[in-house]
Amino acid sequence: MTATTDGSTGALPSRAAAASETDINTPVAAGVHDAAVRAVQRATGHLLATQDAQGWWKGDLETNVTMDAEDLLLRQFIGIRDEATTHAAGLFIRGEQREDGTWASFYGGPGELSTTIEAYVALRLAGDDPDAPHMARASAWIRAQGGIAAARVFTRIWLALFGWWKWEDLPELPPELIYFPTWVPLNIYDFGCWARQTIVPLTIVSATRPVRPAPFPLDELHTDPANPNPLKPLAPMASWDGAFQRLDKVLHQVRKVAPRRLRRAAMNSAARWIIERQENDGCWGGIQPPAVYSVIALHLLGYDLEHPVMRAGLESLDRFAIWREDGSRMIEACQSPVWDTCLATIALVDAGVPADHPQLVKAADWMLGEEIVRPGDWAVKRPQLPPGGWAFEFHNDNYPDIDDTAEVVLALRRVKHHDPERVERAIGRGVRWNLGMQSKNGAWGAFDVDNTSPFPNRLPFCDFGEVIDPPSADVTAHVVEMLAVEGLSHDPRTRRGIDWLLAEQEPDGSWFGRWGVNYIYGTGSVVPALAAAGLPASHPAIRRAVIWLEKVQNDDGGWGEDLRSYKDVKKWSGRGASTASQTAWALMALLAAGEKDSKAVERGVAWLASTQREDGTWDEPYFTGTGFPWDFSINYHLYRQVFPLTALGRYVHGEPFSGVKGD
Numbered sequence: 001m002t003a004t005t006d007g008s009t010g011a012l013p014s015r016a017a018a019a020s021e022t023d024i025n026t027p028v029a030a031g032v033h034d035a036a037v038r039a040v041q042r043a044t045g046h047l048l049a050t051q052d053a054q055g056w057w058k059g060d061l062e063t064n065v066t067m068d069a070e071d072l073l074l075r076q077f078i079g080i081r082d083e084a085t086t087h088a089a090g091l092f093i094r095g096e097q098r099e100d101g102t103w104a105s106f107y108g109g110p111g112e113l114s115t116t117i118e119a120y121v122a123l124r125l126a127g128d129d130p131d132a133p134h135m136a137r138a139s140a141w142i143r144a145q146g147g148i149a150a151a152r153v154f155t156r157i158w159l160a161l162f163g164w165w166k167w168e169d170l171p172e173l174p175p176e177l178i179y180f181p182t183w184v185p186l187n188i189y190d191f192g193c194w195a196r197q198t199i200v201p202l203t204i205v206s207a208t209r210p211v212r213p214a215p216f217p218l219d220e221l222h223t224d225p226a227n228p229n230p231l232k233p234l235a236p237m238a239s240w241d242g243a244f245q246r247l248d249k250v251l252h253q254v255r256k257v258a259p260r261r262l263r264r265a266a267m268n269s270a271a272r273w274i275i276e277r278q279e280n281d282g283c284w285g286g287i288q289p290p291a292v293y294s295v296i297a298l299h300l301l302g303y304d305l306e307h308p309v310m311r312a313g314l315e316s317l318d319r320f321a322i323w324r325e326d327g328s329r330m331i332e333a334c335q336s337p338v339w340d341t342c343l344a345t346i347a348l349v350d351a352g353v354p355a356d357h358p359q360l361v362k363a364a365d366w367m368l369g370e371e372i373v374r375p376g377d378w379a380v381k382r383p384q385l386p387p388g389g390w391a392f393e394f395h396n397d398n399y400p401d402i403d404d405t406a407e408v409v410l411a412l413r414r415v416k417h418h419d420p421e422r423v424e425r426a427i428g429r430g431v432r433w434n435l436g437m438q439s440k441n442g443a444w445g446a447f448d449v450d451n452t453s454p455f456p457n458r459l460p461f462c463d464f465g466e467v468i469d470p471p472s473a474d475v476t477a478h479v480v481e482m483l484a485v486e487g488l489s490h491d492p493r494t495r496r497g498i499d500w501l502l503a504e505q506e507p508d509g510s511w512f513g514r515w516g517v518n519y520i521y522g523t524g525s526v527v528p529a530l531a532a533a534g535l536p537a538s539h540p541a542i543r544r545a546v547i548w549l550e551k552v553q554n555d556d557g558g559w560g561e562d563l564r565s566y567k568d569v570k571k572w573s574g575r576g577a578s579t580a581s582q583t584a585w586a587l588m589a590l591l592a593a594g595e596k597d598s599k600a601v602e603r604g605v606a607w608l609a610s611t612q613r614e615d616g617t618w619d620e621p622y623f624t625g626t627g628f629p630w631d632f633s634i635n636y637h638l639y640r641q642v643f644p645l646t647a648l649g650r651y652v653h654g655e656p657f658s659g660v661k662g663d
Contacts, residue, residue, distance in 0.1 A: 059638025090126030101137025282312025286393030351649030388429025442496030443471030465628030509544030524585025
């Protein structure tokens with residue numbers, strides 16, 4: 001007999017066997033059940049009606065106005081800003097301003113300094129008078145918060161492009177980084193994929209220090225216009241921050257004596273690195289920030305706007321724009337069709353749509369066509385691992401991600417496809433690739449293996465967002481769930497992932513959510529994974545999670561969590577206005593834990609049913625997605641549809657055990 005993860009002896013029970021322990025046909029409140037059935041029908045009809053003819057789904061990906069402001073600043077810098085685009089961007093940015101004159105980084109959040117500065121500058125570009133009441137309120141608030149000098153580095157880089165900030169007062173970012181081998185600390189592969197795609201082009205920008213004529217002064221954003229760049233005191237030399245601050249001062253001196261030939265060669269090598277990673281659609285990494293900085297970097301090296309690389313890059317940026325009926329224009333930071341399509345497929349099957357439904361087959365066809373079968377940057381750490389996986393976006397072959405791959409496999413496994421051998425081959429490659437991307441601690445990050453260096457976050461340059469990609473509970477849970485469905489619950493690699501998840505549980509019974517807000521997302525991901533892997537509902541970790549979810553349920557029956565839980569865990573963990581997506585995550589965990597007949601589930605289902613709109617949708621202004629914890633938040637507009645449908649479908653039809661391979 002071998003010890004199991006739950007502390008008993010003997011083999012782990014199969015998922016079906018675990019289900020039979022809790023799948024008891026006890027009565028439920030008929031009114032709630034009937035309301036859930038009606039909600040499932042309406043939501044199913046709406047979701048099916050919104051599928052693209054090619055087979056994919058994609059909801060808007062809403063972030064904050066820095067995307068729109070930086071788009072205008074880019075166009076101003078390279079000389080392509082036009083009146084129509086400026087007017088549309090101004091309409092959107094103006095409409096997002098709050099009564100106190102600020103802009104927030106997420107709905108309902110506090111005013112954010114750098115966001116407010118960038119929005120203000122964009123409105124100046126759009127022609128807004130600095131003495132207008134809305135602009136005066138913004139500039140007064142900015143000064144009260146310390147002015148431009150207190151803004152993050154990325155904001156001051158944008159301002160330096162126009163002489164509104166001095167380049168010498170920004171951290172140095174030498175292009176020679178491109179030559180660092182992978183065993184040297186702070187090589188570019190020590191950074192998460194999103195960070196390295198941004199940092200490489202910014203090394204060129206930092207090295208060239210360009211300044212375009214400023215179209216207007218920004219004295220009103222300085223606390224002391226006579227001294228706009230005040231010196232900040234250094235941290236103690238014995239601290240990591242102090243050490244890296246002093247290293248930055250050394251780099252500023254090295255810049256003055258660095259051989260020009262070496263610097264030029266480094267910039268050209270960085271340019272080759274950038275161009276090699278341009279996707280077929282012209283973008284970089286499928287996300288807006290690296291694309292913006294890559295266009296600027298190549299422009300500075302002499303690539304004219306008609307060069308094929310530049311033309312494709314600019315065209316790709318236009319595809320991030322969403323034009324609204326009121327004439328405004330919102331820029332998406334990214335687009336999420338693969339993620340949205342696999343989640344929609346899972347939701348529809350779990351809601352009772354037949355597995356061979358033509359629209360599900362079309363979705364499977366599209367997902368199969370999006371499989372990535374060539375190596376990307378992940379191969380730097382795993383050169384012998386054969387490719388196979390899926391990215392988040394339409395085009396991002398360099399960076400398939402572990403989370404999408406796991407969820408696509410779960411989606412494909414649910415569909416009855418006309419070419420099962422093709423599906424099996426794709427799933428096999430995806431499972432093999434995910435297993436090969438396991439970190440040494442037994443868990444999984446989003447894009448890379450063992451991307452846990454402590455040094456990148458210490459750089460003075462990196463004062464905004466996460467720049468490394470360590471394993472997280474939500475990604476690890478999705479992989480474990482996928483492996484369980486593939487019949488690999490007993491595989492030692494799966495068991496290591498389970499052990500890591502159990503060790504990561506918070507004392508209160510929740511799990512941290514890296515890519516969704518926050519402890520509700522982490523818990524809503526982990527509990528279904530543990531149940532899928534065969535842990536019984538009586539397992540202590542699952543019971544602690546259930547107790548926590550019941551404790552943080554709102555009085556209205558829903559669940560919600562404010563993004564401030566990333567900064568103030570004690571006050572905000574599991575706390576916030578009820579939202580459709582977060583209520584669904586909590587329900588998915590409770591249903592997986594065998595709590596279908598509990599009062600908490602009944603109240604949660606009733607909340608979802610009662611807040612559904614007549615067209616089968618839910619409204620959700622709150623941001624429940626995470627780019628960087630606290631620093632960059634996301635409102636995935638499809639989350640409010642797919643997750644409630646998944647939860648309600650599982651409530652009505654039961655947990656999706658029939659999809660387990662080998663059952």
